[in-house]
Amino acid sequence: MPTSAAPKPVMHVMAAVMHDAEGRVLLAQRPAGKHLAGMWEFPGGKLEPGETPLAALTRELHEELGVTLQHAEPLIRVPCHHVERELLLDTWQTDQWDGVPQSLEGQALQWWLPAQVDPAMLAPADRAILQAVRLPHCYQITPAEVRPDQRGIWFERIGHAIQHGAQLVQLHLPLWPRELVRGLAAALLPLARRHGVQLLLNGDIDGALTLGIGVQLKSAQLAALSERPLPLPQLVGASCHEAVHLAHAADIAADFATLSPVVGTRSHPQTPALGWPRFHALAEAAALPVYALGGMAPAHVTQARQCSGQGVAGIREFWP
Numbered sequence: 001m002p003t004s005a006a007p008k009p010v011m012h013v014m015a016a017v018m019h020d021a022e023g024r025v026l027l028a029q030r031p032a033g034k035h036l037a038g039m040w041e042f043p044g045g046k047l048e049p050g051e052t053p054l055a056a057l058t059r060e061l062h063e064e065l066g067v068t069l070q071h072a073e074p075l076i077r078v079p080c081h082h083v084e085r086e087l088l089l090d091t092w093q094t095d096q097w098d099g100v101p102q103s104l105e106g107q108a109l110q111w112w113l114p115a116q117v118d119p120a121m122l123a124p125a126d127r128a129i130l131q132a133v134r135l136p137h138c139y140q141i142t143p144a145e146v147r148p149d150q151r152g153i154w155f156e157r158i159g160h161a162i163q164h165g166a167q168l169v170q171l172h173l174p175l176w177p178r179e180l181v182r183g184l185a186a187a188l189l190p191l192a193r194r195h196g197v198q199l200l201l202n203g204d205i206d207g208a209l210t211l212g213i214g215v216q217l218k219s220a221q222l223a224a225l226s227e228r229p230l231p232l233p234q235l236v237g238a239s240c241h242e243a244v245h246l247a248h249a250a251d252i253a254a255d256f257a258t259l260s261p262v263v264g265t266r267s268h269p270q271t272p273a274l275g276w277p278r279f280h281a282l283a284e285a286a287a288l289p290v291y292a293l294g295g296m297a298p299a300h301v302t303q304a305r306q307c308s309g310q311g312v313a314g315i316r317e318f319w320p
Contacts, residue, residue: 009085010086011046011085012046012047012088014047015044015089016057016061016093018093018095023113024112025112025133026042027041027043027110028041028042028107029109030107040126044064061097063105065104067098070096073092075133076091079285080287089126119131119233120232128250128287135168137305139169139170139312140170141170142171142315143315144173151184162191162195162197169192170237171185178204182201185211200216201213201214203221205221209230217249218239222238222240227252228253235256236255239257240259240260240290250287257286257289257291258290258291258292259283259291259293262292263295264294273294283308283309293312296312298314300312
């Protein structure tokens with residue numbers, strides 16, 4: 001009888017997103033002779049046997065940067081799969097430490113505003129961390145029932161949202177001709193860029209390429225793709241409903257996923273809800289930021305964050 005393969009060892013690595021008073025984050029460059037030499041990463045190192053994650057992070061930052069960590073909170077856990085072993089990149093964020101970070105291990109250090117970091121300069125696993133830093137906690141999606149003759153109303157509503165705190169907006173307008181949706185996006189784009197807001201088209205990869213904006217992949221599109229459909233600077237979201245979808249989204253280097261439905265919804269009453277415990281398990285095991293979708297409101301952000309989510313995505317409750 002064949003024996004099952006022994007499980008691969010898991011290397012637990014701690015990483016820190018250190019925020020300074022100007023909103024910048026600290027990156028370290030991997031030195032020559034190391035795997036992925038020349039690429040940049042968030043500082044940290046391996047958790048030793050018997051250490052708690054926070055104790056390991058405190059020790060690593062002291063050894064690597066000469067600072068004493070005062071407080072940190074979990075941000076995202078990024079599992080990475082390699083031929084010889086599994087790696088878990090356990091990332092915490094902090095703005096509280098004593099001392100001035102300095103290079104004690106020969107690595108170059110640089111402070112960057114998150115929006116100015118080119119994902120291509122980062123080690124692949126650290127790109128998910130960057131997106132967890134950049135992405136907001138609320139993701140607004142336009143209602144599917146909006147009609148083409150309501151274009152003027154919704155141009156004003158989306159513009160108002162952009163000017164009053166929205167940071168991530170998906171144009172999901174299935175009743176509209178594709179060119180009309182693209183026209184709305186083009187009209188909104190100057191305002192969105194002035195306010196640092198990311199716009200995404202629903203399923204329209206070609207339109208996103210043309211406009212230089214993001215796309216939210218439908219689950220069927222996601223399944224058919226073998227690689228990322230947009231350049232790294234343009235956001236790629238993936239619509240997911242189970243673990244295999246989340247794994248494939250990470251494989252094609254999507255920037256984030258929505259996971260639904262977390263609770264029952266009026267629009268899909270026959271679809272079984274995941275519930276918060278299942279959402280927690282799936283989001284924690286995912287290698288990219290995950291938004292809770294389905295029956296969500298902005299008031300659910302705290303619960304989603306406590307369940308390893310990036311935040312919440314929603315429709316009706318996000319357009320007062």
